[in-house]
Amino acid sequence: MTEPRIYPFGDSALVCEAPAPATLACQERIWALAQAARAWPHVVEIVPGMNNLTIVFDPLSADMDGLARQMAAAWERAVGLKASTREVEIPVYYGGEDGPDLQAVAAHTGLSVDEVVRRHASAEYIVFFLGFQPGFAYLGGLDPALETPRRAAPRLEVPAGSVGIGGAQTGIYPAASPGGWQLIGRTRLALFDPARDPPTLLQSGDRVRFTVAEVAR
Amino acid sequence: MIDVIRAGMLSSVQDAGRTGLRHLGVAKAGALDALALEVGNRLVGNAPQAAAIEVTVGPAVFRFTQATRIAVTGAQFNATLDGAPVYAWWSLPVRAGQELVLQGPTRGMRGYLCVGGGIDVLPILGSRSTDLAAGFGGLGGRKLRDGDRLPVGTLAPTQRRATSIDASAFGVKPPQWCRFAEVAHEPIRRGKHAAGAERAVAIRVLRGPEYDGFDEASRTAFWSDEWCVTPNSNRMGYRLTGSALTRERDAQRETEMLSHAVLPGTIQVPGNGQPIVLMGDAHTTGGYPRIGVVIAADIWRLAQVRLGGAVRFVRSTREEARYALAEEHAYLRQIDAAIGMHEERMRRRAHAA
Numbered sequence: 001m002t003e004p005r006i007y008p009f010g011d012s013a014l015v016c017e018a019p020a021p022a023t024l025a026c027q028e029r030i031w032a033l034a035q036a037a038r039a040w041p042h043v044v045e046i047v048p049g050m051n052n053l054t055i056v057f058d059p060l061s062a063d064m065d066g067l068a069r070q071m072a073a074a075w076e077r078a079v080g081l082k083a084s085t086r087e088v089e090i091p092v093y094y095g096g097e098d099g100p101d102l103q104a105v106a107a108h109t110g111l112s113v114d115e116v117v118r119r120h121a122s123a124e125y126i127v128f129f130l131g132f133q134p135g136f137a138y139l140g141g142l143d144p145a146l147e148t149p150r151r152a153a154p155r156l157e158v159p160a161g162s163v164g165i166g167g168a169q170t171g172i173y174p175a176a177s178p179g180g181w182q183l184i185g186r187t188r189l190a191l192f193d194p195a196r197d198p199p200t201l202l203q204s205g206d207r208v209r210f211t212v213a214e215v216a217r
Numbered sequence: 218m219i220d221v222i223r224a225g226m227l228s229s230v231q232d233a234g235r236t237g238l239r240h241l242g243v244a245k246a247g248a249l250d251a252l253a254l255e256v257g258n259r260l261v262g263n264a265p266q267a268a269a270i271e272v273t274v275g276p277a278v279f280r281f282t283q284a285t286r287i288a289v290t291g292a293q294f295n296a297t298l299d300g301a302p303v304y305a306w307w308s309l310p311v312r313a314g315q316e317l318v319l320q321g322p323t324r325g326m327r328g329y330l331c332v333g334g335g336i337d338v339l340p341i342l343g344s345r346s347t348d349l350a351a352g353f354g355g356l357g358g359r360k361l362r363d364g365d366r367l368p369v370g371t372l373a374p375t376q377r378r379a380t381s382i383d384a385s386a387f388g389v390k391p392p393q394w395c396r397f398a399e400v401a402h403e404p405i406r407r408g409k410h411a412a413g414a415e416r417a418v419a420i421r422v423l424r425g426p427e428y429d430g431f432d433e434a435s436r437t438a439f440w441s442d443e444w445c446v447t448p449n450s451n452r453m454g455y456r457l458t459g460s461a462l463t464r465e466r467d468a469q470r471e472t473e474m475l476s477h478a479v480l481p482g483t484i485q486v487p488g489n490g491q492p493i494v495l496m497g498d499a500h501t502t503g504g505y506p507r508i509g510v511v512i513a514a515d516i517w518r519l520a521q522v523r524l525g526g527a528v529r530f531v532r533s534t535r536e537e538a539r540y541a542l543a544e545e546h547a548y549l550r551q552i553d554a555a556i557g558m559h560e561e562r563m564r565r566r567a568h569a570a
Contacts, residue, residue, distance in 0.1 A: 044237060
């Protein structure tokens with residue numbers, strides 16, 4: 001693997017960007033780097049992205065150049081963490097009011113509704129990182145046959161727990177928000193609960209399986 | 218307790234915000250003008266990060282059900298307490314039943330009503346701040362409404378004499394009067410502004426990771442334009458309008474940028490070429506090119522620029538960014554020293570009497 005690019009991001013952050021393409025092996029190394037960074041002094045945030053890691057530090061106390069060197073050395077040592085063995089099952093009510101775009105996804109992909117559900121619920125997904133909203137997980141592992149472009153006009157309000165497909169990605173909206181993904185179902189699980197510790201159902205590295213709670217046709 | 222008689226356009230409970238949770242998608246929230254919060258809390262004898270009411274624009278009216286001590290910092294409101302003027306950046310006692318009226322600000326965008334003991338809502342994920350986008354924290358995860366009642370914490374037992382409930386009013390120097398808050402101005406002013414128009418606020422910026430991918434005309438415009446703050450701006454981001462910023466063709470070719478962390482102060486450029494400066498409530502990750510990053514010491518200054526106002530980006534360096542932050546800390550120490558001296562004078566006067 002070639003060297004990552006390590007660069008400053010403003011006066012309080014550093015980014016380590018792994019060389020393309022983004023792969024699971026590379027993301028595992030990002031997670032290992034994130035774990036190492038927890039021990040570094042004056043680091044206040046450690047945020048994995050897709051194929052990259054950003055650390056935020058106190059600019060008055062931290063030595064940016066020193067941290068950059070530490071990051072480069074830690075990357076060298078970061079033998080890929082195996083993605084955590086935590087497996088999270090998410091029961092989904094597919095179709096009907098819970099998944100108003102299930103038919104549209106079936107029509108776009110040329111698959112039957114049952115086949116869309118079967119394929120979506122049989123794959124194993126991995127949480128690459130969280131972002132966008134509290135508890136929103138970027139999942140890798142969508143069956144390419146299910147890829148469907150986003151809706152031309154985003155919905156003004158997508159209900160919390162909605163499971164959607166947007167291009168080559170699938171994910172769950174933790175809270176009601178505007179959104180452009182094709183909604184194929186909904187889970188009753190809370191993806192984000194600020195009173196819980198940890199507050200999010202999913203964390204980077206988790207394996208996720210969708211199970212079929214019901215299919216409304 | 219504080220009764221919210223009139224909440225105004227947008228008032229919410231905010232403290233220093235949440236840290237250490239961005240990897241779970243949890244934003245910072247918190248006072249956008251963190252310096253004003255810190256000074257206000259010092260003025261009422263609180264810990265610097267205690268929760269206050271952030272009042273955006275106003276007008277807002279609050280009634281105190283108990284005697285306490287307050288300070289209004291940040292924006293310069295036409296404030297009155299039972300009709301008597303209240304100066305910004307002053308610490309003053311209030312009696313039970315008194316009413317504070319904050320009219321529209323004559324300068325600045327948001328003010329902080331700090332109260333002795335702090336606003337004592339339940340801390341969630343380590344902070345009392347309201348996360349308006351995710352709907353938690355503060356009072357029910359929402360902005361304040363007319364008729365709300367806010368609990369106030371008890372004053373620390375180690376309360377100094379100067380900030381005790383019955384001590385007389387005193388004020389401190391606002392940061393905008395201090396040299397450290399001045400940014401070197403380029404003398405050139407563009408001709409398109411009417412005479413007497415407020416000049417664009419200079420904000421110091423470091424080049425972002427994707428800066429070099431913008432074409433030369435855009436890079437020039439970035440530093441020379443006066444960027445207007447559109448009314449679509451909010452606590453998530455300041456949406457600016459000016460020249461359309463475009464990327465070099467080969468930079469565009471790496472079309473879909475992979476998602477990466479974004480922070481308050483990040484200046485990102487979406488497809489329409491109009492930059493957005495992210496603020497406290499912004500999402501934790503994004504995929505737009507990052508043309509620049511506002512230095513940490515200037516975020517509060519940006520937070521006080523009003524909708525319809527203008528900003529100008531001034532090239533900065535890491536060294537300057539660090540120095541600016543150190544100066545801000547020095548200013549806070551001066552505030553502490555000023556309160557300490559006031560305290561000493563009061564003690565001497567008490568002895569002499």
